[in-house]
Amino acid sequence: MDKPAEMFDRDFEWSELARFACYPGSEPTLGVVSGRRRQGKTFLLDGLCRATGGFFFAASEATEAESLRQFGTALARFEGRQVPYRFAHWEEAVIGLMGLADRGGGPQVVVLDEFPFLAKASPELPSLLQRALGPQARQESGPVRLLLCGSALSFMGSLLSGTAPLRGRAGLELVVPTLDFRPAARFWGLADPRLAVLVNSVVGGTPAYRREFVLGDAPVDLDDFGPWVLRNVLNPSRPLFREARFLLAEEPDLRDTALYHGVLAAIAQGNHTRGGIAGFLERKSTDLGHALTVLEDTGMIVRAADAFHGKRSAYRIAEPILTFYHALMRPEWSDLERPGQAAAVWERSQATFRSKVVGPHFEDLCRTWARWYAGADTLGGRRTRVESGTVPDPVARVSHEVDLAAFGRDEDGREVLLAIGGAKWNEVMGLGQLQRLDRIRTLLRSRGGVQAERTRLLCFSGAGFSDELREVARRDRAVQLVDLDRLYTGD
Template identity: 80%
Template sequence: MFDRDFEWSELVRFVTYPGPEATLGVVSGRRRQGKTFLLDGIARATDGFFFAASEATEAESLRQYGVAMARFEGRTVPYRFTHWDEAVEATMHLATARTGPLTVVIDEFPFLAKASPELPSLLQRALGPQGRREGGPVRLLLCGSALSFMGNLLSGTAPLRGRASLELIVPTLDFRLAADFWGITDPRLAMLVNSVVGGTPAYGREFTLGDVPADLDDFGPWILRNILNPGRPLFREARFLLAEEPDLRDTALYHGVLAAIAQGNHTRGGIASFLERKSTDLGHALTVLEDTGMISREPDAFHGKRSAYRINEPILTFYYALMRPEWSDLERPGQAESVWQRSHPTFRSKVIGPHFEQLCRTWTRWYASPDTLGGQRTRVESGTVADTAARASHEVDVAAFGRDEDGRETLLAIGEAKWNETMGFGHVQRLEHIRDLIRARGTVNAPATRLLCFSGAGFTDDLHARAAHDPNIQLVDLERLYKGA
């Protein structure tokens, strides 16, 4: 197990609760994050019952469930349930023969609920006062990767709302943990790999069989071996991620929205223009993609009514920006290397560049120290600042906000991120100009806003000299991004 201490401790606390009543826990998270590994581990550690559902009809699922339950109890004859009402009742009595609580895990629960929509209501009744009195101390864990479904399982007027004692989301590994997981010590190589596969644990083990780039020179060959290779699962992973979401029906539209964002269209209007549709036509698609966790909507730091859409899973960005436009060639043997060579500009501008900016915001939000930012941050976003005199607008890659002694929100720092460009004094002057514009507007409190320069290629000597004597200028290279604060 790697870096799942919090999740494991919460599961242990839940399954070892000594109370006599049945309890419910819900575990969710994006696909390939290790949820099944965790739940199988907790079931084994407590000698519990683990059932992995599959996409099947109600009758077939009941047969599979009856066989699994009989096997767990050591019975030679499987249970023959005709309805989930019987199966739920039998499940809640599994613990009656034990002196303590019993762990029961149902993995991929959305498959069962899709075929049997009444199942959550049956569980609600079993977990109600009467069911708790008649059953035993079952510790029921429902797990699923369909984020929209799992998110609604306990919300609003859903039958199971208010019944759960545990609501656990298993996150993807952040960029620092991902580097440790892959065993990559070179921060530049770690950033490149992360821009393609992110922090999904399965991609570092099962999907690549532990194949890690040996060094920077091996990054391109590694891409050819694992990502652009039709014989490897990561080649079609992005397509499968979309196909596996039950709420995505008009797949052509969802593919189009993701392609638009990957090509650099982050606003609703930009996406609509790319697809040659009205922006009002995209509301449902954007909401569904948000609910499934594939994209996120980030507010503009300086304009409350504006927002930017970004893809959460790097493998999706890589696919829609680089692979999808070249799909015909990539499917033909021997063409991957030429596709990769001519796609280098796309990779730099559409994949690694935006990914580097996002990780700079992540570092500022979670790793940068108060000494670096000049205070405790409360939120970190990107945004745009209008320059009316020049009839232009300036993009701010990083904007860190905090609060002053009076509790008013204040702009702690603004920053610019350049992946493949050596940053010099000119970049600081640009940030100073943006800071002056923000102060002149007067809508944001910015009395001591610091300037952050993020670069994957380093900084000029004169900028190093200036920053050494001015704490208001902070230089963040890859080494600091991965190891410093």
């Protein structure tokens, strides 16, 4: 099954959906498709239905009776009936749905998009689908390929977990991810890697932000980046202006939105530990457990373990537009809502943008590069995990932040520290930064518990490297320099 020509990337996702849709078995099967909002899930599934002649139903937030009417109308239209179905309850509707494929006929794709809306109004729906997919019902149903799709990550994740009715029924569990920084640059048509980092630090790899949200407007060069931000992100008449607020409002599990916005603001301001977040909000650390868990479950934040302290972890915002909003826009909201003030806000917020938005984002891109793109020759082995962490220095009485720590295994299967790295977005890196990394490596070797004898030193910079540092790297393969060109095109 050929992927639609207008579909960018998503080769893996399309191949898995096509494999599920074309499964030749005579029994009905279930698939679950989830992912954060605006990632193109509906576009993928609509393309699948067009390619296979499948039935696509997009649910809306409505009462049970209204949803049944909408479903009955859509099903009748799909079958070419002039009169809509009038289902009294979802048990009848599910029977009609599972009857779309005749026994002995070919597979029939059926998509229920925004399934959480249906289940919210009709909590019994997963149980009815379980029965329709059960062994006894299979004797009466044809090869329906049922796909349930939704953006409420906590709900979609619970569909197949624990004692949920549909646990063990799914033959496909597909998560549609955000485009990472390399395909995102191609999607935006950005050949300049510095410009690509800047744009990615604001909108990330969410496909919808490239077209619908900016009407196809992309910055033409570095000089156009600031005006592009003013045209599309700090412009009250454009959807990106309020997108961060809507992302939280659209999540059904987020009740106290003020608290969740506060947690995100704390992280955006550089408070990455639970204690730091609690201090920023002037609350007890124990009061934040539920909020942090919910934000994790909804994909708004991620918790990253400290590479050198198993019990420590740091929280980071997963969606760049949320970081941009809470670090730069939310504190200036009253001015931004007033026409004509955006340019002044953007000008006085440049230091904040560099330190709170693009700087941390660049560090994250460096970790992503080390995890998925760096070659074994660069890291000194094949990596198994890449994290950040802190290393105490008892003599200097400080803790060193390690932007990147890449781990692998030696010939005997023991974990080794392949490389540590430091990242500077707007600073030319020199010998001072290399000496700092060397000091951290010495501390790790002396403390034990970490095999760091052959650890390499990686220097990442968005502004370049001094001649002295380049000379050291030329002579010593254990020192690797990664500039923006290598970040986007090399290994």
